[in-house]
Amino acid sequence: MKRGLLIILSGPSGVGKGTIRKYFEKDDRLNLAYSTSMTTRSPRQGEKDGVDYFFTTKEKFEEAIKNGELLEYAEFVGNYYGTPLNEVERLRNEGKNVLLEIEVQGATQVQKRCPDALSIFIIPPSMDELERRIRGRRSEPEEIIQQRLAKASHEMKMIPNYKYIVCNDDPKLAAELIKTIILRHMELEENK
Numbered sequence: 001m002k003r004g005l006l007i008i009l010s011g012p013s014g015v016g017k018g019t020i021r022k023y024f025e026k027d028d029r030l031n032l033a034y035s036t037s038m039t040t041r042s043p044r045q046g047e048k049d050g051v052d053y054f055f056t057t058k059e060k061f062e063e064a065i066k067n068g069e070l071l072e073y074a075e076f077v078g079n080y081y082g083t084p085l086n087e088v089e090r091l092r093n094e095g096k097n098v099l100l101e102i103e104v105q106g107a108t109q110v111q112k113r114c115p116d117a118l119s120i121f122i123i124p125p126s127m128d129e130l131e132r133r134i135r136g137r138r139s140e141p142e143e144i145i146q147q148r149l150a151k152a153s154h155e156m157k158m159i160p161n162y163k164y165i166v167c168n169d170d171p172k173l174a175a176e177l178i179k180t181i182i183l184r185h186m187e188l189e190e191n192k
């Protein structure tokens with residue numbers, strides 16, 4: 001059986017990655033598996049452990065780093081985030097296309113380790129609109145919002161490192177574009 005693709009989806013906090021994903025992840029043709037990350041950040045209202053993230057402590061996260069259990073990890077606005085390696089390998093070996101929704105430092109590490117990874121960066125229609133979306137979510141205090149916005153400007157500079165750039169103006173259109181990209185790469189992989 002062919003190993004599944006590794007797909008990196010990045011983009012600034014609040015751009016709409018989670019929103020877009022909901023529109024395409026259920027499409028069976030994509031044969032997708034979402035990689036649930038580990039994080040030390042606290043759960044937001046409605047987030048479930050083991051579904052949205054594996055919520056953990058700083059000590060346990062650092063233990064996982066030391067034991068080489070992570071494909072990549074990064075510190076983002078005061079918290080650790082990382083991708084459990086075993087699960088990604090297991091799913092890819094089963095032929096699943098594995099989707100990583102990760103920030104730019106982690107994406108750089110994955111691109112080094114897996115140069116074949118398919119990388120997609122989501123941009124907002126404007127930075128003002130990005131700010132409106134982050135604020136509209138009402139999940140963080142002002143100080144954290146400011147840090148996420150500052151981080152966003154830096155993240156946008158990493159766009160040239162990605163294979164595809166998709167603007168999230170209309171989320172359904174953005175999801176359709178991402179579907180098309182993934183389906184085409186599956187086709188290319190089949191014909192290799």
Ligand SMILES: Nc1nc2c(ncn2[C@@H]2O[C@H](COP(=O)(O)OP(=O)(O)O)[C@@H](O)[C@H]2O)c(=O)[nH]1
Nearest residue numbers: 013014037073074076081082083101102103106
């Ligand atoms: N490097 C890395 N980044 C991650 C991982 N999981 C999530 N992230 C990213 O960390 C950033 C902050 O995530 P989060 O606090 O959930 O905020 P949100 O993405 O704005 O809802 C986002 O850019 C996520 O895509 C991971 O496993 N590794």
Ligand SMILES: Nc1ncnc2c1ncn2[C@@H]1O[C@H](COP(=O)(O)OP(=O)(O)O)[C@@H](O)[C@H]1O
Nearest residue numbers: 013014015016017018019133137168169170171
């Ligand atoms: N295309 C869009 N137009 C307007 N609002 C959007 C769009 N996409 C997402 N949003 C809103 O922006 C906020 C942030 O989206 P979210 O999916 O949580 O972003 P991310 O996962 O990238 O942090 C949410 O309130 C969401 O409903």
